[in-house]
Amino acid sequence: MPLRKSDGPSFFDLLTKQAALLVSAVDLLGSMLGSLPLERVALRDKLHEIEHEADELNHALTKKLNMSFVTPFDREDLGFLAGRLDDCMDYMDEAGDLIVLYGLDDIPEDVATLLAAQINVLVRCADQTATALPGLKSPLDLRDYWVEINRLENEGDKAYRHTLTALFDSSLDPVTIIKLKDVVQVLERGTDAFEDLANGIEAIAVKES
């Protein structure tokens, strides 16, 4: 039975809420780096809860898509945006998981500083995204946002390369290198996911203009 347009939260509300959760998720991820093992497990559990909440929003959006006659943008575009927001969250969740799973307790300070720089890029990506999404109805006005995300992705890419080089130049044992490389790569994929989202919004803006 198709919903009336006014039933429940709008597509824009659902996407905006998904974006807001990304800010909480990346904050938790940042806190994990500097914390003690036990705290870290608690932070990871909280990150899982947020990921779960975002998942529910994503399912609600898919359901609404399938039940609506009229959608504010093309059906597949709305699905694409929700999917990319979901990707961003999944990478943060995965990074938190790996940090706990791998028991990365004694990260050398120079590598930790570089990891923090990568996470800092993610913090700014999430902030930009959460600030931009409430304006999604007029995607052309979000130009500054997608330009800034593309700039951040470049910065993130440089941070990623620096971390990787430092890792390989370190005298860490190979197994620790394997573990840290996994974390570093998941963070990099997270930044890419934010860029994919921004590019998707740009493409919608072009199409709607």
Add this chain to the structure above:
Amino acid sequence: MPLRKSDGPSFFDLLTKQAALLVSAVDLLGSMLGSLPLERVALRDKLHEIEHEADELNHALTKKLNMSFVTPFDREDLGFLAGRLDDCMDYMDEAGDLIVLYGLDDIPEDVATLLAAQINVLVRCADQTATALPGLKSPLDLRDYWVEINRLENEGDKAYRHTLTALFDSSLDPVTIIKLKDVVQVLERGTDAFEDLANGIEAIAVKES
């Protein structure tokens, strides 16, 4: 020239056959773990044949999609299901390949037991899927199936984490760890692919209801 609806196997037949092949594939994969190197190559070759057979079914379905005026579900949904069945098969095939390619002959018993637990999850995923697919015409009736697959995916995720932790805590040499980590991750992706398939069927059920 568009086919008449009655020409050749139906979409449901093709998908059901693809699912049945997954049961054979994962059985072969399970046999590979406990077998001697030479037997293992023979089992891998058989696994390749099955993968090839599944590929033909997938191609036949794509061709039929392109040539049919009327399809029982949305065109892209049928393509999605065939593609996910193909992913499941590809991951099993890749796991078999890696086991032969990497010459993993002396897997320590505790790691082997954990790998077997991961494969056991895949066995049950394949069984559930092959049992469910003949009922695809009424996707809403497959609720038990998709709930069970989501439960199995959680179980598989735990098995994956246990194996990974055991691997990193082992005193295996780093190169062996790299190899086994590849196998463990491909098995985990296989479980995820079964979940993607089940979620796709759930989404169709919601849409058709």
Add this chain to the structure above:
Amino acid sequence: MPLRKSDGPSFFDLLTKQAALLVSAVDLLGSMLGSLPLERVALRDKLHEIEHEADELNHALTKKLNMSFVTPFDREDLGFLAGRLDDCMDYMDEAGDLIVLYGLDDIPEDVATLLAAQINVLVRCADQTATALPGLKSPLDLRDYWVEINRLENEGDKAYRHTLTALFDSSLDPVTIIKLKDVVQVLERGTDAFEDLANGIEAIAVKES
């Protein structure tokens, strides 16, 4: 405002140009293997420029797709082809990046020879693709091309397996193995991307016939 069909380069022109850039990219990648560190950075920078140029073509095609009423093939098929051409380029660019980033200066000769064999497969894939694309208007006539790419992908797969086995059988230190494995896998994914493109063209041919 929708463009008239005659405005700017055609869809076929844009795809053909993307394919031509792949030939230049893989040539640069091949030159990187045998060159000194400093030359290598210069070659990588040139590869980046070409990747950027291809990106612009891809964006132009997306924009044109969004602004055209009439498209020579289904809209999503044209988008798919441009996306796969983009994937081919991205993998070559990533391979070049890794070679510089990882400072792979002393690759043992047997491994270097095997890497060169992998790149040689990519050279032939790019050549075949660039030769075929100008004939895309009549995709059924491109049968020889897609058969040959599938053959090359098999050859590439064998080269990939040989390189990986040689790598693991070498007495290289684990960290160097990790680095080289990354390069070898990106090259393999590049070959797969060429196959995905060829299979996409085959599917269009079947559909249009």
